[in-house]
Amino acid sequence: MAAKQVFWVVLAIAIAITGCKKKPAPTPPGPEGQAPTTPESTPSQAEPTAVKPTTPESPAAAPAVGGWSVEKIATVETGLVAPESILPDPTTGQIFVSNIDTQTQGYWEADGRGFISLLNPDGSIKTLRWLESRPDAELNAPKGMCVLNGKLYMADITTLKRCDAATGQNPEHTKLSGRQLNDVATDGSVVYVSDTAGNKLFKVSPSEGLSEVKSPPSPNGVTCWQGKVFAVSWGAHDIYEIDPTGQRDPVPFGLAEHFKTLDGIEVLDDGTFIVSDFEGGKVCAVSADRKTVTTLAELTTPADIGVDRKAGLLFVPQLTVNKAVIYKLIKN
Ligand SMILES: [Ca+2]
Numbered sequence: 001m002a003a004k005q006v007f008w009v010v011l012a013i014a015i016a017i018t019g020c021k022k023k024p025a026p027t028p029p030g031p032e033g034q035a036p037t038t039p040e041s042t043p044s045q046a047e048p049t050a051v052k053p054t055t056p057e058s059p060a061a062a063p064a065v066g067g068w069s070v071e072k073i074a075t076v077e078t079g080l081v082a083p084e085s086i087l088p089d090p091t092t093g094q095i096f097v098s099n100i101d102t103q104t105q106g107y108w109e110a111d112g113r114g115f116i117s118l119l120n121p122d123g124s125i126k127t128l129r130w131l132e133s134r135p136d137a138e139l140n141a142p143k144g145m146c147v148l149n150g151k152l153y154m155a156d157i158t159t160l161k162r163c164d165a166a167t168g169q170n171p172e173h174t175k176l177s178g179r180q181l182n183d184v185a186t187d188g189s190v191v192y193v194s195d196t197a198g199n200k201l202f203k204v205s206p207s208e209g210l211s212e213v214k215s216p217p218s219p220n221g222v223t224c225w226q227g228k229v230f231a232v233s234w235g236a237h238d239i240y241e242i243d244p245t246g247q248r249d250p251v252p253f254g255l256a257e258h259f260k261t262l263d264g265i266e267v268l269d270d271g272t273f274i275v276s277d278f279e280g281g282k283v284c285a286v287s288a289d290r291k292t293v294t295t296l297a298e299l300t301t302p303a304d305i306g307v308d309r310k311a312g313l314l315f316v317p318q319l320t321v322n323k324a325v326i327y328k329l330i331k332n
Contacts, residue, residue, distance in 0.1 A: 068272055068285045070296045070314060070327035074123025082107065083317035083324055084143040085183070085264070085304035086119070091147050092165050095119040095126075095306075097317065097324065098142040098154060107141055107319075108157055108180055114139035116154070116168075121311060123326050130168060137163075137171035144183030144221070144304055146191060149206075153191055155181035160193055160204065176202055176210070183264070183304055187224035187244070194219040196234055201242065213246030221275070221304055225267035232262035232275055239265065239275060239286065255286065258293045264305035266314075268329070274314065276302040283316055299325060 076083075082100035084107075089096060097117040100107050116131035116139070131152075133139035144155045152165040158178055163171045178195035181202075185192050193202040194215070201215035201222065218235035222242075229242040231250070237259040240250035260280035267273055271288030274296070283302050285294045299318060306315040307329070314327040 067287070067292075067294055067332050068268070068274075068296065069330045069332055070283075071330060072297070072325055073313075073328050074326040076119065076123050076125070076324040076326075078322075079125050079128045080117060080317070080322050080324060081115075082319055082322065083117075083303070084141075084319055085145055086306040086315035086317050086324060087145040087147070088306050088308035088311075088313065088315060089147045089152075089165065090308075090310065091150070094165070095121065095308075095315065096130075096145050096152065098145055098304075100141045100143070100319070102141070105320075110138075110140045110157060112138050112140060114142045114156065116142060116145075116152075119315075119324070121308070121313065121326070123324070131163065137161075137173070143181070144185070144194070146184045146186045148186040148188070148191055153184045153186070155184050155193055157181060160184070160191075160202075178202065182220050183222045185222045185224050185229075187227065187229070192222050192224065192229060192242075194222045194231060196220050201231065203244075203246065211246060213242060213244065214249050215242070216240040216250040216252070220261075220263050221265040223265045223267055225271075230265055230267065230273070232265045234261050234263070234278075237262060239273060239290075253286070253290045255290070255293055258284070263303050266305055266307040268307065269309055270331075274305060274307065276305045276316065278303060278319070283314070297325070297327060 082102050083097050084100050085098045087096040099115050101113040112133050114133050115129045117128050118126040118130045120126045140156050142154045142156045146153050147165045151162045154161045160174045178198045180197035182196045183194045190205040196218050199217050201213045203211045203213050216233045218233050219231045220234040222231040229244050231242055232239050237256040239253040242250050259277045261278045263278040264276040273286035276283050278301055282295050283297045285296055301318050301320040303317045303319040312329045314329050317324045
């Protein structure tokens with residue numbers, strides 16, 4: 001444990017040297033502004049949108065071979081306040097929900113309001129305020145989360161926070177030289193943190209400290225899968241493969257025409273990508289070959305999604321309407 005404490009101290013010193021922004025960007029990209037009104041529905045039949053034009057004789061409504069569809073099994077209607085991210089964590093068995101908890105629709109305000117909830121798989125609230133803001137360990141606008149080595153990591157504006165994932169105890173806060181820390185993800189050894197307004201991807205390594213890897217513009221959701229790292233861009237509307245060593249430029253999928261503002265990303269076991277389009281009001285599957293986009297569900301402001309691979313469940317927080325939806329993932 002001493003080594004970890006030393007790491008955080010070293011990290012804090014390193015960050016102090018690199019310098020920290022005092023204020024988040026006043027008008028940053030990210031989940032803010034007016035909420036688009038999107039009729040909530042799950043298409044009875046998924047409509048794949050091929051990159052290449054579909055020939056007239058092609059069955060336009062048929063699901064892609066090997067594709068996915070979803071079936072809504074539960075909704076969370078009350079309790080959540082500006083939920084941004086849902087993390088079903090296999091190591092603790094908990095389903096964490098980050099609540100920005102805003103009274104002003106400001107999603108990047110250091111207002112001392114913010115909390116983490118625990119959900120049950122059936123959509124009922126297990127513990128609404130499992131982790132609350134307190135004077136010596138503020139939660140302001142918590143967003144993306146991940147669990148590494150028994151610690152729950154949370155992005156909170158300009159600070160990477162963590163606590164014991166099992167108990168919520170032992171809070172530790174580390175300020176990063178970012179403007180809008182949005183999502184966090186782990187490959188099991190390091191933690192990646194996206195900075196949407198700062199156009200950065202941080203890499204926090206217990207052994208090597210803090211570094212940056214090359215980032216797409218306005219990165220939002222980030223995820224790790226089989227040694228690879230992927231991120232979605234809020235402003236460039238595309239999905240990118242990230243070089244974990246930080247040397248090579250991110251490689252875009254070339255799917256920007258399909259999306260408005262991408263927020264969350266997960267990868268299923270078969271390599272299918274699941275992404276949420278916040279302003280586009282939809283959750284989509286992207287085929288493993290990165291060519292075909294299929295709308296799985298249409299709903300208002302889907303933010304940072306989570307997947308329970310074992311149970312085959314997809315969790316979607318709806319930030320601006322204080323709700324969440326749980327879908328069963330169905331392989332066609
Ligand atoms: Ca707040």
